[in-house]
Amino acid sequence: MTSITAHQLAQLLNGRIEGNPNATAHRIAKIEEATEGCLSFVANPKYEEYLYTTQASILIVNETLELQRPVQSTLIRVKDAYSAFAYLLELYAAQSNQKREGIEQPCFIHPDAVIEEGAYIGAFSYIGAHAHIGRGAQIYPLCYIGDRARIGASSLLYAGVVVYHDCEIGERVIIHSGTVIGSDGFGFAPQDDGQYKKIPQMGKVIVEDDVEIGANTTIDRATMGATIIHRGVKLDNLIQIAHNVEIGSHTAIAAQAGISGSTKIGKYCVIGGQAGLVGHIQIADHTRINAQSGVTKSIQYPGAAITGTPAFDYKSALKSQAIFRNLPNLEKRVRELEETVRQLLAEKERVS
Amino acid sequence: MTSITAHQLAQLLNGRIEGNPNATAHRIAKIEEATEGCLSFVANPKYEEYLYTTQASILIVNETLELQRPVQSTLIRVKDAYSAFAYLLELYAAQSNQKREGIEQPCFIHPDAVIEEGAYIGAFSYIGAHAHIGRGAQIYPLCYIGDRARIGASSLLYAGVVVYHDCEIGERVIIHSGTVIGSDGFGFAPQDDGQYKKIPQMGKVIVEDDVEIGANTTIDRATMGATIIHRGVKLDNLIQIAHNVEIGSHTAIAAQAGISGSTKIGKYCVIGGQAGLVGHIQIADHTRINAQSGVTKSIQYPGAAITGTPAFDYKSALKSQAIFRNLPNLEKRVRELEETVRQLLAEKERVS
Amino acid sequence: MTSITAHQLAQLLNGRIEGNPNATAHRIAKIEEATEGCLSFVANPKYEEYLYTTQASILIVNETLELQRPVQSTLIRVKDAYSAFAYLLELYAAQSNQKREGIEQPCFIHPDAVIEEGAYIGAFSYIGAHAHIGRGAQIYPLCYIGDRARIGASSLLYAGVVVYHDCEIGERVIIHSGTVIGSDGFGFAPQDDGQYKKIPQMGKVIVEDDVEIGANTTIDRATMGATIIHRGVKLDNLIQIAHNVEIGSHTAIAAQAGISGSTKIGKYCVIGGQAGLVGHIQIADHTRINAQSGVTKSIQYPGAAITGTPAFDYKSALKSQAIFRNLPNLEKRVRELEETVRQLLAEKERVS
Incomplete structure (x- = not known):
């Protein structure tokens, strides 16, 4: 400086x-x-x-x-x-920071892929058939971009990112190393004999503009349609986003949180680290979910703050937690009451 | 279509x-x-x-x-x-879906490796000495298959999978990107000075036929013997399987769950996301473990359902959770009882 | 043998x-x-x-x-x-185990990188400008070592490890596959319109000598200064270490735990799997944190053992947990007391 x-x-x-x-x-x-x-x-x-x-x-x-x-x-x-x-x-x-540019050798670019002007393709990166790399996008070494996948202009994929076939990454997106976009959703139909039959995951993942995704996060492709990460979302490291999830614009999610299948999260939400959400629920805009919470129900009204497993209203939960810490004392008070009442009853018996 | x-x-x-x-x-x-x-x-x-x-x-x-x-x-x-x-x-x-076939260049195949007919080896994949790639197996780009490792016929490894030396993957197995099979177990002997001495991890991992493993999951090799994922098991993303664990056939485990060392899980179990199991326990067949549970004890009888940390019977836990939400109310009731009983005692005092 | x-x-x-x-x-x-x-x-x-x-x-x-x-x-x-x-x-x-040595082709070594004697660089590994690979270090295939990064003598990076630019790895360090060192910390300044502005992460990661790090773990670079993993620390798989965290010497952390930004952990601590620590706290030496705990406050005195979410003293927590399991019973006892007291009051009414 x-x-x-x-x-x-x-x-x-x-x-x-x-x-x-x-x-x-x-x-x-x-x-x-x-x-x-x-x-x-x-x-x-x-x-x-x-x-x-x-x-x-x-x-x-x-x-x-x-x-x-x-x-x-x-x-x-x-x-x-x-x-x-x-x-x-x-x-x-x-x-x-120096913006990287040009094609580093050796790399693998399918003849049917399109690399726009000013893009960087790092050594040992693999660009599949009909993949499209936008203007000025930087694909660091050791990345895999599947067939027909699209990386928007000025996006930056650090070393070792995997984008499966048909997935779409917007513009100015940053994805850190080891993150996997578009792996199959965890969809299996239980059979009568207790075994599982794979449900083919035919959909894709759409990551909109200005999203940032940390390292070693996983975002599964949809069974049908798309798993969608809307504009401006910020995802930390080691997060699991299941198939058909939708994350609303400008929501931030901390490390190691997990969102189960088909759950829709609103805009401007904040989700703490290691929180988990069950599938098929809806979370209203501006919801704040505390770290390690386990969310089992939809949140209908914007602006709620929740915590705990199962999660409920933050302020109520703090009160319950405070008493939980003193549960042995509460139990003792109940025991003493029982003893006192027993004596009262005994005396009454004696008297009558 | x-x-x-x-x-x-x-x-x-x-x-x-x-x-x-x-x-x-x-x-x-x-x-x-x-x-x-x-x-x-x-x-x-x-x-x-x-x-x-x-x-x-x-x-x-x-x-x-x-x-x-x-x-x-x-x-x-x-x-x-x-x-x-x-x-x-x-x-x-x-x-x-088009099945891939053939050797894509550049890739690294050790002269002592065996690649069976109809296999696909993607660009920038590395096949170690004496490794064996079965008939029709598909090794996508950027995978690492260690020395003496075996990949069974018709198995599919997406881009960026790592299989350490000596590990064995069965037939028709699907492994998603970023998953690591065979890293060292977390084994360290504490020394008198508080430092740790590494215990060499001499065993391997065996993944049987028809298993599917999600993205960025880790399965550690055994200290001795093998960590075993039995036939038909389905593992989601970002799961941790520690050394010497055994997962029974047709068990399904959701994302971000973790199984500690030497724990044996039965057949047809279902384990929810972010659940954690301590080491050296045994879980009976057909056990259902709820998401985010912390399992600290063996489950002896098949068919149990458990939840919570520490986990216990699902139905009982729901009742405890319901009261937990209203703990401040319970405490208030105890306070009121104490007040009433105090008045009763005071009046009795006055009377006598 | x-x-x-x-x-x-x-x-x-x-x-x-x-x-x-x-x-x-x-x-x-x-x-x-x-x-x-x-x-x-x-x-x-x-x-x-x-x-x-x-x-x-x-x-x-x-x-x-x-x-x-x-x-x-x-x-x-x-x-x-x-x-x-x-x-x-x-x-x-x-x-x-055979120590690997030599440069395997094809790999990418920037002309300004320094590779010391006896090092191994595996095929498809990428060594950036001014990177330094120490004597006898083993960089397995498919690794990425960023510009100006340093890998100390005799360290071992398994296949697919990513070390971002400017990060420093000590001597005799072992890092397992898929681990990412030096990704950007999760730092965003909320704007008036609810959107986020990225805070550039200008710092680095320092991993000292004799550390071992499991597979698919992520360690973020500092905003300024360094995220530091001190000598002899052992990290398991899938752990999240946020920016500006410091982990004291000879501390061991089990899989899937997460440490939030700027938290300082003492020496000789043991942290269980899936535990989470909030940011900006300090944990004294020799602290034991139980698996799945959620630690929300600093621990000031060495040797504490804590558990639960939010975490508190281990022995007290066990007592609270025991009563929690029987909460329905406690509630029943309160209900019975209420009934008895109501009858006592009613009789008193009748009498007077």
């Missing part, structure tokens, strides 16, 4: 300087690791304690931050410190 | 027509997405509501279906609508 | 013979599968029942083992049967 002054940063971020406008940073670091010459930020209150001890030269903080005592660093106050810092990282990333 | 009439379908499926025998379909679709010219089906009662609004030309339904009011589509009544539809999909799949 | 006598084994393991010093074994097997001519061991009391029925020729057992009745096998008594047996397996493994 080239040097930047507090003055320059304040202009770039439309912020207000508190301290020395000539303070200079030439490195980006987390607040807890920042040393002199570093630019850092504080957005999460958990990290405010570091404000008073850090050697960072410049700190980006929220407009609304209230200092408990003086700080050594020069502050740049902005409306949203987290977003402002993200914007800086982005500028920095754009500067340092 | 070529066109088909209700009459032809009824003959093919041994079904009974209700409506127009000349109704014609040329596309397959899910009931909720079916339009005119579509063939669809209803087996799950959840989807019966669509019967009365769908534009589908032909619907396959169960013999026993009771209509609430007239429907527009021509019905084909069969004994088991789900299986009948699966059978149609299968015919359709057989028609449209 | 070449034949070995009880006498030779006793010398090798510094053990005491009980039985025939000339007993000979030529195969290693688990106690429950051992036949004549086999060498086996018993360390876990669960397996002691096999002592009296096995046909194994030689058994390694703990010094302290108390026999209930005579056994047929010759015993070698040692201080720690498990470690002694592990040592034998190691000798055996060293004998049978």
Whole structure:
């Protein structure tokens, strides 16, 4: 990173300087690791304690931050410190990341595949018959793009991504290594003898524009029709998306969550890590599902927050959990009541 | 799909027509997405509501279906609508899927490997020394087959499957992308200083005939002997099978479940998604383990259904869960009882 | 395995013979599968029942083992049967595993990459610009080593491992197939319109010496700085390690566990399978976290054992769980108390 002054940063971020406008940073670091010459930020209150001890030269903080005592660093106050810092990282990333281009050898490109201008095909990648790789798409080494699959313009597939035949990936999509798009859904018809008969999975997967998918996630193709990941969805690592699932726009799902077959998730939902949803349910927009929850029923009204297995209303669940921790005490209270009542009854007996 | 009439379908499926025998379909679709010219089906009662609004030309339904009011589509009544539809999909799949054959270049085949007739080895696949690829097996691109590993006749490994050395895959097995067979079991001997010493994993994995394994699943090799997946087992995506586990024939396991070391699972079991089983236990045949359960003990008698963490009898657990949701209410009732009893005692005191 | 006598084994393991010093074994097997001519061991009391029925020729057992009745096998008594047996397996493994060496073609090695002496680069592996492969490191086929990444001496990457750019792997590290090191952390800034803006992940991953990582595990690169896996850590399969996490030396984590962003785990901890930890917490050294736990708070004092979701003290949790199983009974007792008290009140009313 080239040097930047507090003055320059304040202009770039439309912020207000508190301290020395000539303070200079030439490195980006987390607040807890920042040393002199570093630019850092504080957005999460958990990290405010570091404000008073850090050697960072410049700190980006929220407009609304209230200092408990003086700080050594020069502050740049902005409306949203987290977003402002993200914007800086982005500028920095754009500067340092090199877009790859061209065909690296050896790779396998079927004669009937179409590779648009400006695309990168890494060594040992395999592009099947009638596959279509959009303008400026980057297919890193060791990827597999099946027959008739489509990768949209400017999308980026890191090393070792697999896209099965007929699946469609939108534009500006990012997919991390080891992720599998379009494997067969888990569909088997139980037979009278207890064995299973495979249901052919004839559908596909559609991943719309601006989606990002983490590493080693799996998204199964539909039995018929399509499993659909709508525009702007963010999926973390090791997530399971079963056949015929639909994830609404701008929903975010954390690592190791699993969505069972044919479940439809609304827009702007947030699903925590290791949560699991049963199949054939519908989740309203703006639902928040806590980590490790087990969701067994549809959520009809937008904006609910749920937790637990089986999951129910978040606030009620917290109350039940609090009592659960003290269950032995509750049981003891019941035992004591029983003893007292027994004595009352015995005395009454004696009296009468 | 070529066109088909209700009459032809009824003959093919041994079904009974209700409506127009000349109704014609040329596309397959899910009931909720079916339009005119579509063939669809209803087996799950959840989807019966669509019967009365769908534009589908032909619907396959169960013999026993009771209509609430007239429907527009021509019905084909069969004994088991789900299986009948699966059978149609299968015919359709057989028609449209092309079996791959031959050696695609560049690939790596060790001179001491054996590739039987009719096999397909995709580009960038690696076949180790003394590995054996059976007749008509399809090894898609970017697979790794270790030394002395065996892939049975007509088995299908999608792109990017890894089979470690010495592992044995049976016939007609399907393995989806990113799955790893034969990685070392998680075996470490704790030392006096708290560090771990690796226990070499000398065994292998045996996957018997007609097994299907989803994407990004991991099956560890045994410390000694073999981790065994018996005939007809169906494993979903992202499942963990630890060393020395044995899974009985025709058991089905849903995504993200994990089976710890040396546990033996019976035949015809069904294990839900994200369930976890501790090591060194035994699960009787026909056991049903609910999603997200944590199984800590052996199940001795066949046919049990369990849920929860730690898991116990399904029906009892549902009752406990129902009360858990109302724990704050139970606690309130106990508090009120305590108050009432306190007053009773106080009055008694006063009286005496 | 070449034949070995009880006498030779006793010398090798510094053990005491009980039985025939000339007993000979030529195969290693688990106690429950051992036949004549086999060498086996018993360390876990669960397996002691096999002592009296096995046909194994030689058994390694703990010094302290108390026999209930005579056994047929010759015993070698040692201080720690498990470690002694592990040592034998190691000798055996060293004998049978061949270290790979040399450059297998075709592979892709960037002209600016450095490959040290004695390294193995498997076919279809990709070594990026300025990557560094240490002395005697083994990179199996189909691996991807990004630009400027470093693999330490004598490390072993099985087929299909991905190491993103700039990540650093120490010496004698073992990484199993399908594992992804250095994918982007799940960092997105929510915007006012509910959409997400990607936070560039500028950091890296550092994996220190003597770490072992299972198959299909994912370790995300830091936003800034590094995600760090310290010396001697053992990670199982399908684990998620989020950005900026730090795992202390000699901690072991079982399959499918997930650690959220910026959480710091101490040394010598043990984390069970499918456990999940929220982000931004700290776990003290020697903490034991039970399988499937959901850890929502920091653990401040070393040596705690916790379980449940949300997780709390192990022993207390067991008591709560026991009552949970009988909640319907507790509710019934409260109902009966209510009835009795109601009658007492009614009688009192009548009396007064």
